Amino acid sequence: MAKLFYEDILVDEITTNRSMTVDEVLExxxxxxxxxxxxNGFDDIDYNDxxxxY
Incomplete structure (x- = not known):
């Protein structure tokens, strides 16, 4: 199981049996x-966040 966060916000959880990049999970x-x-009331987001x- 992997959890995707943006800063402290949980975006989603996925089940995987391998390592993934943030870009792969977003897709x-x-x-x-x-x-x-x-x-979330943002003006913009920074993908580095x-x-x-895991």
Whole structure:
């Protein structure tokens, strides 16, 4: 199981049996950047602030 966070916000959890990059996970979950920005009241996001926790 891996958890994808943006800063301290849990974006999604996935089950995987291998290491993945943040980009791979974002693609796998069909991440909608504009919806995430609206839902969380951000002006913009920095992709460097995403992290995966296994």
């Amino acid at each position: 796998l979950i069909d991440f909608d950047e504009q919806k995430f920005i609206r839902d 995403f992290k995966l926790v």
